[in-house]
Amino acid sequence: MKVELEGLVLAVLLNGPLHGYGIVKELRAQTAELLTVGEGLLYPLLHRLEEEGLIVGTWLHPQPGKPPRKTYALTKEGHARLNTRREEWKTMQTIVNQVLLREGV
Amino acid sequence: MASHIDWYLIELERELTAFPEERRHALLVEVENHLREQMSDMVEIGMSHAIADQESVLQFGEPSEFAKRILGTKLEHPAPNLSLKGSNDAIAGYVLASFIFALLAGFGMHQDEPLWVATGTACLVVMGFGSFVRSRINLGSFLACSAILTVFVASGMALTLVEPGKLDGRVAVPRSTAFRLLESPESMPLLTGPMTQDTAQRITELLDEGLQRPFFAKFVTYLREGFVFSTLITGMVMLAAAMFRWARSKVARLRAKLA
Numbered sequence: 256m257k258v259e260l261e262g263l264v265l266a267v268l269l270n271g272p273l274h275g276y277g278i279v280k281e282l283r284a285q286t287a288e289l290l291t292v293g294e295g296l297l298y299p300l301l302h303r304l305e306e307e308g309l310i311v312g313t314w315l316h317p318q319p320g321k322p323p324r325k326t327y328a329l330t331k332e333g334h335a336r337l338n339t340r341r342e343e344w345k346t347m348q349t350i351v352n353q354v355l356l357r358e359g360v
Numbered sequence: 361m362a363s364h365i366d367w368y369l370i371e372l373e374r375e376l377t378a379f380p381e382e383r384r385h386a387l388l389v390e391v392e393n394h395l396r397e398q399m400s401d402m403v404e405i406g407m408s409h410a411i412a413d414q415e416s417v418l419q420f421g422e423p424s425e426f427a428k429r430i431l432g433t434k435l436e437h438p439a440p441n442l443s444l445k446g447s448n449d450a451i452a453g454y455v456l457a458s459f460i461f462a463l464l465a466g467f468g469m470h471q472d473e474p475l476w477v478a479t480g481t482a483c484l485v486v487m488g489f490g491s492f493v494r495s496r497i498n499l500g501s502f503l504a505c506s507a508i509l510t511v512f513v514a515s516g517m518a519l520t521l522v523e524p525g526k527l528d529g530r531v532a533v534p535r536s537t538a539f540r541l542l543e544s545p546e547s548m549p550l551l552t553g554p555m556t557q558d559t560a561q562r563i564t565e566l567l568d569e570g571l572q573r574p575f576f577a578k579f580v581t582y583l584r585e586g587f588v589f590s591t592l593i594t595g596m597v598m599l600a601a602a603m604f605r606w607a608r609s610k611v612a613r614l615r616a617k618l619a
Contacts, residue, residue, distance in 0.1 A: 274390075274393070274394075275390060275394050276393070276394045276397050276398055279398075293419065293420075293421060294394065294419050294420045294421075295419075295420050295421035295422075295425060295426045295429065296429070298387070298390070298391070298426070298429075298430060299426075299429035299430050299432065302387075302430060314386075322389065322392075322393050323389070323393075324393060325386070325389075325390050
């Protein structure tokens with residue numbers, strides 16, 4: 256099933272900044288392990304969102320001796336895009352429901 | 361110990377040569393952290409190291425596919441043209457070689473040009489090798505580097521006073537020797553035996569000719585010779601770099617398999 260990955264990633268970041276693997280784990284946790292995002296798709300998406308200014312990446316040094324982590328946070332533009340995606344999804348859901356769940360005449 | 365993760369990172373780095381170096385490095389660090397953290401989590405839930413290592417990499421898919429997707433994203437600061445990128449280090453080598461020459465010999469000190477050419481060529485070869493190991497080799501970078509080396513070698517040779525080969529290879533006259541010879545030809549014995557009056561006369565004529573001929577005329581004369589030499593050297597350096605990369609990749613794969 257094709258899902259709206261962009262909207263999901265933006266929604267996950269709504270709770271606070273996360274690094275790439277953190278986003279994957281959070282998506283799994285929020286969907287009770289039903290949704291697994293391929294990392295091969297995630298990073299290109301994160302880079303595109305960063306280029307578009309919807310998220311901002313920051314390198315953090317969590318602990319001395321540990322490698323630095325790049326965490327992503329939602330920007331104002333990212334919030335706006337998330338709202339747009341939500342509206343689009345609601346509209347899409349309504350339309351699909353009307354057709355898919357319609358009882359036979 | 362080498363692993364699938366190591367192999368994956370090497371392959372990914374190779375696929376991302378068109379990415380700006382700084383961003384490529386950052387992306388590789390990010391991917392490595394992700395892979396290692398994921399592997400660590402898998403081991404924690406009871407998976408063996410070997411399986412976890414393999415599984416982590418599988419989640420990312422083929423390095424070439426991953427790289428294609430990443431490169432497909434719009435870049436604010438795109439990587440420079442590959443040909444130009446391949447020759448960047450060679451240009452830096454040329455500048456470095458000139459600087460070293462200036463330090464060692466000093467301008468107008470009439471020191472031996474072969475030192476300059478040898479130092480410069482060595483710098484270009486070392487830096488070119490480093491560049492070709494990191495960058496994707498293509499015809500553009502080959503031609504650009506050959507052209508740079510040609511100009512370097514031809515200008516170095518044009519600065520000599522006696523053109524090599526004019527005395528059938530019997531004598532080599534570097535600049536410092538040449539100036540002493542001009543002052544007193546009889547004081548300079550040949551390496552192959554005592555210098556005859558005729559040879560001394562011929563050398564003196566050639567030195568006069570060398571002094572009188574404009575630099576540009578000599579430079580043009582040596583362009584063809586320099587091009588042959590430079591193309592050969594560049595080709596050998598590229599071949600060595602390609603073989604090095606191939607061997608490094610094979611070793612990484614082998615070690616991953618053994619692990």
